[in-house]
Amino acid sequence: MSTTLAQAQQEVVDEFAMLGDWQDRYEQLIELGRDLPLIAPEQRTDGNLVRGCQSRVWLHAAHKDGRIHFTADSDALITKGIVALLVRVYNDRTPQEILGTSTEFIDRIGLRQHLSPNRANGLSAMIDQMKRYALAFSE
């Protein structure tokens, strides 16, 4: 891994800072959703649903060679974009790095201001779920 988690976070912040209006931001999210490493059909289970999201979000994590590989999906495109953004930043990192890095970059993207409270809760739920996987794999 050439970049650190903090660097990957900063890249996303920079990318979003360059975007113009709401339409650009949402088009960017929808675009990101298309690159999401999709969860395997057999992993699209109720057990892998992230609780706290209004649309359905499935998140799966596999631990290999000390790093966590995330796959996910959602039935709503904007939600899929948000989970894709998180997966891009957190994918293939060690549990220690995930647990040891702050998540305040979300605020710097300005995503929270642009999300409804329900969606912001969903976003927090996704990050929490990723951290729970990291915690489980670090033990």
Add this chain to the structure above:
Amino acid sequence: MKPATLDPAYRIEEIRAQFPILRELVHGKPLIYFDNAATSQKPRRVIKAVSAYYATINANVHRGVHTLSNLATEAQEAAREAVRRHINAKHAHEVVFTAGTTASLNLAAGSLAPLLLKQGDEVLISAMEHHANIVPWQLACERHGAVLKVIPVTEDGTWDLAQVPFSARTRILAISHVSNTMGTINPVKDLVAAARKRGITTVVDGAQAIPHLLVDVQDLGCDLYAFSGHKMYAPTGIGVLYGREELLERMPPWQGGGEMIDRVTFERTTYAKLPFKFEAGTPHIAGIIGLGEAVRWMKDHHLEAMAAHEHALLVYATKELLSIEGLRIIGTAKEKVGVISFLIDGVHHYDLGTLLDQQGIAVRTGHHCTQPLMDRFGISGTTRASFAPFNTIDEVDAMIAATKKAVKMLRG
């Protein structure tokens, strides 16, 4: 549906001027509020009545000898009389104030169940009920060993009247006057009459009817009728359970506390007379006064004229929405209030709701607290637009344009 005719005599600007919230901007754009079925906006008169209560006569009701307490009591009871007149109840004491429709239905279920339900008895609801008219009956059934039966819903979103599962064990019929998800106006009067012939106690959830229809509880013939203030221009946290006097007299109290008692000893308590038997604790006095003012406001602005305007918006919006490729409307009954639920092929309702919000348009997305109805149609949710007397054709046009823009973004 009747054709869209906008009445030139309808003074839309006069109506709009009475809702201060319409001056607010959302994401820098003028608010277009199409979520009226979730909660209505409040006219200035209602806001003023609530604030005047706190500023000038705030006191506890029915228990003081002092002037303010008397003024507050008078204002509260005047509101009860205004509500009585509005729904044409026989007596003011048939109007019980609650926290809202949900509280009214829980009161109904909680009090009727011990009075009426025995092991093996049946409670009949319909497949389009809001969760608030399902879960209280499920709880009551569990407690008393009764069984919940369901009237099926047809493809157009109406009751399948050929398949009403009345039986010799049916004790309670609990149904909605108007569907919150689809806007269907149900033939409540006919079904209530059929039920009463069989000696069944009838409960009507009127939450979505009361903002649009002139409800006459005596004409409907139901035993209990529940509704909320906040969907009819009044504050949140206040609602009504209307009940026929004779039935309310027989029903046991549901919550205990102050206000609802006649005499308390540790051995035995006797209860206050109607309606106070069902109004334990200090009531939501400001809400009640706001509700009274909302009812007067609806009368002064001719509910029927406002409903005709909403209907014209419904017809126009229905036609325009159907011009969007792949759009399907859930709920196509002939008789509807101004509510449209729709789905668009390849577009998730959360995505659409989010992108409409970005354009200043408030709609509702999701299952609308009617998950069994969603299951009936095999869908997870819809986008719902619901109209109020202050909405305009221009706003509908803006919603159509914004929807088309969102669909384009989402289909890529």
